Amino acid sequence: MSLPSSARAIGLDLPRHPSRLVPTVIAVIVGVVVLGAAAALPIPWDDLGSLPGQVAHYLGLMFAAPNWEMLPQALFETWRSISMAWIGAIGCVIVSIPLGMLAATGVGPIWVRLPLRGLFAIIRAVPEVIIALLLLTVTGLTPFTGALALAIAGIGTQAKWVYETIESVQEGASEAVKAAGGNTAEVTRWALWPAAAPALLSFALYRFEINIRTSAVLGLVGAGGIGSMLANYTNFRQWDTVGMLLIVVVLATMLMDAVSGAIRRRIMRGPRVRATATPREEHTDVARVS
Template sequence: MTALAPARPAALVVPPRRRRPLRTLSWVVVSVIVIVGFWSADIAWSRLGELPAEIARYLGLMFGSPNWSKLPEALWQTWRSVEMAWIGTVLGILIATPLSLISARGFGPAPVRAVLRFVFSLVRAVPELVFAIIILSVTGLTPLTGALALAIGGVGTLGKWGYEAVENVAPGPIEAARAAGGSTAQVLRWGVWPQASPTFLSFWLYRFEINVRASAVLGLIGVGGIGDMLTSYTQYREWSTVGMLLIVVVVVTVAIDAVSGRIRRRIMEGPRVR
């Protein structure tokens, strides 16, 4: 018997590539906007070559011989910035937490949820510096102004993170609490909070880290703290003192971030088994 020759595979037919004129037009428009933005900006492009040498000169002025005689005052002002950040974080938590629970699907009326979510988005769109400028007309140039601005800014982020955390919990405990005849508050207490509390605590610590960095920026408008010192000594061009202040800011911020990050990992992952 003669063996049958293997059948030749049919030629692959490549489907025609779909044309997407809308996407192409979008990329063209974005490219034109970027190019026009670069060319219309009032930038002295010829000075870019001098930038590395200028940066090196100012780094030498700031960090070549830092003025450590101002260190005690710098530490005190840094402590005031941390206090400002802490008070702003606590106030933001007290305001945002109940609002975030109401904003979650299944725990608040739809119109209320829509209004609260819009408020959270609106607050996130405004920098804390703008809130501080508005508040200082009432409270004056005090650390309380910075703390209130940080609290208002924290409501936007903590509120959004909060209702997203509530909506992502497992539905089983919630259904069990409702089947047992629990009210909305009881369902939140026994069905939601035990699951969502580690996430909430992690968000709170992360917001404190953000507020520590933001408090230094708020000091630039004169509400106190290490940012106020940076503004003053930069205006007088005392670069050795500015360098020392920057070292203090970096060391304190990195230390707080490291401690907070370690605590957040412990909360989310639990204790490590040795």
């Protein structure tokens, strides 16, 4: 006698096997959509075979003999991109932290929370490049345009991190402040902010890392920095200079990521505590030496 029939004989109800119909239908629909999208694109499928050779050819033009004569100007433009990213991150944090706190449950009233969260969602839906293009008509082709675009675009994500972090804080400190007679502002200042500050500062540094990468893209639309220089030399097909610029961009991004990551780890983990010997251990060491 098989196991299912034995279980039914003694009165046990076995659970039914889960149906695979819904996941199968979803997989088929997704596959049809992907195939339809690929078929609608004007892709020259016959040229795909020559693509690796073309990539290798242009990589050789860029990195076989980079033009290091333009390195001083590239370093200056890289510094402008980093400055743009830093100013954008500071502006984003200054605006997003108070607005994000007001959007957190238990801090702001519902008639404030819902509009703010809707505004953050709208900002997240608009790419940084589109914001920069809209600002170009007002501020012109300057690095300030890129910094302002980075600040505005980062508010949506940064503010969401803020109110989610505030809502995840344990309620023990908040209840203690409320029990002492504190109002909402005092609970936010003395209970929520001290608990959430390390995570929020870490998120702020992470926003700076994101801005460094995005600043190079904004330069392609005329916002200044290393991206504008890269776009200009790419348009003129000066591949040896383009290769040098790419090397500078990669190295600068890796360096800033390493520095920012080390600071974020220090903020989250706190300073290291060196192990010190107890008085008993010191007495034992002295006895051994003597």
